[in-house]
Amino acid sequence: MTAKGFTLIEIMIALTIIALVSLIAVPNITHGIRTAKATACIKNQENIDAACQLWALTTGADSSDVPSINALCPMYIRKWPTCEGKPYVPPAPDSRTVCPNEYPEHNRDATGG
């Protein structure tokens, strides 16, 4: 009679290998996701700054005037971006947009961007 299926030792070895692989892969994947979110946030901030400056040039607004989201969207920026669901606050044309969640890795000055 031949035995069917796997022995307990074989199953435990397979589970150990899966655990070791996930131990290596999961931190790398989460780091990649965090880096991608930070890059997207910084690019959103740059796009909003560009839209504000374009708005100021087009309307002749003063450098301290703060545009509303409705003034910028969809004329100067197609869709108002968010960082993890939180919308950005439009800055005055002479200042910079910041991350609405205030994550330090989304700070352009900290990352040199």
Ligand SMILES: [Zn+2]
């Ligand atoms: Zn952000």
